[in-house]
Amino acid sequence: MIWIGNIPVSPGEGGVYGERMLEGYRVWDPFRSKFSALHMLGKEIELSPEMRVLYLGAAHGTTVSHVADYVEVVYAIERAPLPMRHLLRVAERRKNVIPILADAREPETYAHLLEEVDLLYQDVADQAQVEIALRNRIFLKTGGLLVLMLKVPCIDCTSGPEAILESARDGVAKGYEIFDHSWLAPYHEDHAAIMGKKKVVADE
Amino acid sequence: MISYWFGDVDGEHCMPAPREKEALLKRISSIRTNLREYTPADWQLASKAGFVRDRMEYLKWLHLLCMEVTEVRVRQSLERDDGELIRLVGLLDALAFSINHIREQLSRLQEIDSPLRRGPHTVAKRPKEFRDGEGAHVSLAPIAEELIRMERVRASLTQQIAQRADRVAPNCSALLGGTVAARLIARAGGLEKLACMPSSSIQILGAEKALFAHLRGGEPPPKHGVIFQHGRVHAAPRTCRGRVARVIASRTAISARLDLYRGVLDREFIEETERRVARAMKRA
Numbered sequence: 457m458i459w460i461g462n463i464p465v466s467p468g469e470g471g472v473y474g475e476r477m478l479e480g481y482r483v484w485d486p487f488r489s490k491f492s493a494l495h496m497l498g499k500e501i502e503l504s505p506e507m508r509v510l511y512l513g514a515a516h517g518t519t520v521s522h523v524a525d526y527v528e529v530v531y532a533i534e535r536a537p538l539p540m541r542h543l544l545r546v547a548e549r550r551k552n553v554i555p556i557l558a559d560a561r562e563p564e565t566y567a568h569l570l571e572e573v574d575l576l577y578q579d580v581a582d583q584a585q586v587e588i589a590l591r592n593r594i595f596l597k598t599g600g601l602l603v604l605m606l607k608v609p610c611i612d613c614t615s616g617p618e619a620i621l622e623s624a625r626d627g628v629a630k631g632y633e634i635f636d637h638s639w640l641a642p643y644h645e646d647h648a649a650i651m652g653k654k655k656v657v658a659d660e
Numbered sequence: 661m662i663s664y665w666f667g668d669v670d671g672e673h674c675m676p677a678p679r680e681k682e683a684l685l686k687r688i689s690s691i692r693t694n695l696r697e698y699t700p701a702d703w704q705l706a707s708k709a710g711f712v713r714d715r716m717e718y719l720k721w722l723h724l725l726c727m728e729v730t731e732v733r734v735r736q737s738l739e740r741d742d743g744e745l746i747r748l749v750g751l752l753d754a755l756a757f758s759i760n761h762i763r764e765q766l767s768r769l770q771e772i773d774s775p776l777r778r779g780p781h782t783v784a785k786r787p788k789e790f791r792d793g794e795g796a797h798v799s800l801a802p803i804a805e806e807l808i809r810m811e812r813v814r815a816s817l818t819q820q821i822a823q824r825a826d827r828v829a830p831n832c833s834a835l836l837g838g839t840v841a842a843r844l845i846a847r848a849g850g851l852e853k854l855a856c857m858p859s860s861s862i863q864i865l866g867a868e869k870a871l872f873a874h875l876r877g878g879e880p881p882p883k884h885g886v887i888f889q890h891g892r893v894h895a896a897p898r899t900c901r902g903r904v905a906r907v908i909a910s911r912t913a914i915s916a917r918l919d920l921y922r923g924v925l926d927r928e929f930i931e932e933t934e935r936r937v938a939r940a941m942k943r944a
Contacts, residue, residue, distance in 0.1 A: 529719055537733070537734045537737040537738055537741075538738075540730060540734050541734055541738075544727065544730060544731060544734065547723070547726075547727060548727070551719070551720070551723050552719065552723075553723075554719075554722055554723055554726045555726055555727060555730045556726055556730065557729075557730045557733045557734060557737075563693075563695060564692055564693045564694070564695050565692060565693075567693035567695060567698055567700075568662075568663055568664045568665050568688065568691040568693050568701070569664075569665050569688065569701075569722065569726065570700050570701065571700045571701045571702065571703060572700040572702075573700075594695060594698065594700070595700050
């Protein structure tokens, strides 16, 4: 991750969503992007030029565009047609963004387009967020990285957030070795990041 | 064997797909993978099979194809979207409202101007007669011409709404006609909401005022709301209008569900409805 002072930035052509530019770099606002917030909180996830990324829940493509500035290719999955329209404009300018209109809960509908990836980044508003992370594990190379941005209110809004995070971590642990987690406050309320490595599971 | 976008792979062997855009687009929109025996694609297989020269070309093709497929899918799903349809109906209503108001004011002006030539349509039909110096104190001709243009726009908008409704809800449209179907969907607040409604609610959608007058006291219950605009209800003799409205409402409830979950026209269903409506009329 490139920093200018204490501001995270990415190298690339600006004007994607009205982001500010700083010394020729695109400012990566932690209040808009959870990935940037994670870095601001001291959890560095290294992005390198040869990396392949599977991005679930690409939405309008703001974070996608920053990630794409760093890596070789981003497979961007989004299921809603309206944000996809915007994402398509992003992918028009960034040839390493592969836009796919599909539901992350159904990997069988887009598996034929994907290759093995180094990073699985997930930011979906769905009750089955944990299940989605496990189903898409198939695309991750062994030892590959999972960054799961857990939207707590989507899972359950009655039990406490700590309990939800705990049970989500237990769920994700079925397929990943979790090495860290973090709440994203003050940048994003009620969101937590779970970071893990794909582990080998016996019955595969 | 596993099918990828660039070809079918069996072990180490790759059978490349024809490198032709249209065929590839069709191919990638049709494949569904069985994840039990799946491993992610290896781009080098595509290059060994001669499908692409290098990694750059691999990504270039994939990007191009995904862009096109996604573009088409987005367009299709927005066309099937009922949100736009609802907004179009709102626009039509606003347009009709304006037209009526302008027409009313115009004809009043005309009455003052030349009391002998009465009738609401005169100004709009013959704008030329209202040019400067031909008796009018104020030139009404430009407004009258504008009114005629607005009416033309209204006609074409109505047509477009009917066409759009045909795609959003083919069964409802076949049953009720596109415009009435669009109005029902707009009233209900979406196709999904319409499909969740009992037919008794659908029957009186648009007659809310009459319904509450009935519930609050004394008034007779409404027989029909928006579906009164459907030709068969409208044309039915008074004695069996309620019955016809009921039959059509109950069939509409089913067809809304067909539209939501299946999305294709069911001719048999429409024909059966015709028969039922005819029977309801006969029993009068």
